[in-house]
Structures are given as C-alpha cells and as structure tokens.
Amino acid sequence: MSEKFDSLEEHLEKFVENIRQLGIIVSDFQPSSQTGLNQKLNFMVTGLQDIDKCRQQLHDISVPLEVFEYIDQGRNPQLYTKECLERALAKNEQVKGKIDTMKKFKSLLIQELTKVFPEDMAKYKAIRGEDPPP
C-alpha cells in the first residue's frame, strides 16, 4: 500500500530540495550562477511533470478535507487521525451504553408486564419468539 506513495514522496522531496537550492542561489545572486539557476528553473518544470505522472497510481486515494484545516493551521495532521479515532471510540462507548440500557429496560419491562398481564405476555412471547440471551 505504501509503495505507491514512495514514488510521489521521492519526487516531492526532490522538488522541494530544488526550490530550496533555488532560494539559496537567488538570496545572494552572482552572474556566474545564471546557468545553474536556469537549470533549476527547468527542473521545476520537469519536477512538476514527474509529480503529475504519479497521479495515476493514486487516483483511488481520498483525503478528508478536514485534515487540510490542521495543515493550514501549522498543526500535525496525525492529530486529525488521533482525534477521529478518539471520537469514534467515545461514540462507540456511548452507543454501547445506550444499547445496554435499552436491553435492560426491555427485560425489566417484559418482567413487570408479565406480572400484570400474564396471558397477553404469553401470546406476545409466542409471536415474537424468545429474546436471545444478553
């Protein structure tokens, strides 16, 4: 799974490194650097070409938009994953709690109704079938 990202990652790193070196050349330019500068400018074009070619391998990858908020704020995107998992677990526990409470309530209700309406509840159980053990 991660292999298809390796090629993109490599191209991106090379592209970023090229830009960084461009910045160094430009920050204190000397005329003799012109050839190197031109070379790096053209590498920007081929670098983008290489990155674009990676798209085919990754066409099935979806990125949630919410993670972009983290990146735009200068925050680690792994925090998004962490918070997703934490929210999922919290919701899971909350729903499990509701289900367990409802099951107990149902059990108590049937118990009490059976005391008050034994014949009707017998018919009810016959039609509904036995509840599975909790």
Next chain:
Amino acid sequence: AAAPPHPLPPAGAGTTELTGSTNLITHYNLEHAYNKFCGKKVKEKLSNFLPDLPGMIDLPGSHDNSSLRSLIEKPPICGSSFTPLTGTMLTGFRLHAGPLPEQCRLMHIQPPKKKNKHKHKQSRTQDPVPPETPSDSDHKKKKKKKEEDPERKRKKKEKKKKKNRHSPEHPGVGSSQASSSSSLR
C-alpha cells in the same frame, strides 16, 4: 378479538448486524492504529510531522497565502502541459547580482527547533552564496561553517541516521553536495 400486534421483526433479528455494542475499533482491525496515535503523545506542530521541510511551515497558511483551503476554493487556472522554459523565456530570469533584502530571505530559514537557530541564521546571512551550483567543491569551506546545513540534513535522511543531524564533526559536506546535485540531473 384483539387485532394482531403490529408485525415486528423476530426478537432475535438485528443481533447479527453490526451495532455500537461491538467494539468497532477491533472489528475494523484498527487496534494498531489506535495504539499508535492514541497510545502516546502526538506532537503538535506540522514541523514535527515534516521535519525536513524548509521554511516556516508552522505558521498558518493564511499568513502568506499558502493555505490548502485557498487552493481548493480558488484553484489556479493553468494549462495541462509542462513546457520547459526556452532560452527566450529564461532571459526573464536574468537577475541582478548581490544579496536580497532581509525580508525576502524567509523561505530557506529552518523552523526554530534547534538550539543554534540564531547561529544558523547568522551564518546564512554572513556567508556568501557560492557562485556555482551547490555541487561546486571549491566552496566546501564556506559551506562547512553552517553546522545545520540542510544539505547535510538531506544526506542524513538518505542514510536514515537522524542521530547525527546536529553533530558538528560530521564529515563529507562536499559529498552530500555531489550526491544531491547528481540526483537532480
């Protein structure tokens, strides 16, 4: 006689369906992911996730118009081809010699996470940029002054030896320059 009860599914129905009563993290084999992200502290900054990315990446994207949101909301209009720059086009990139004004030098300053950050910044402004590309071995000595040279960092990353990143004794700055320039060609 009383009407039959409203037809309900049998009491056992629904127990084979996936509900919140199941641990869904386990069900979807996400225990490893959960332990990895929630079992230990995840660092806050973007630079902790991308330590080798140059520039001040921990600043909000809205500050310098570099946000991903703006890219999605207003995609740049461009062609679909990647045409190399011709000689005529490149004449537009003939630059004046000399240092840039200080305010334009931001992009290659490293994120402030190292002890000798100020020394690093000073060394960048004081040392003249070599006239040739960074592969020029005549400027090894000038490059060596910069203890936190990102070229060195890149070499480290290639060798996956992160422990040596801050070592002032690390040799082979010239060789790192050669390897990085050869990879670009």
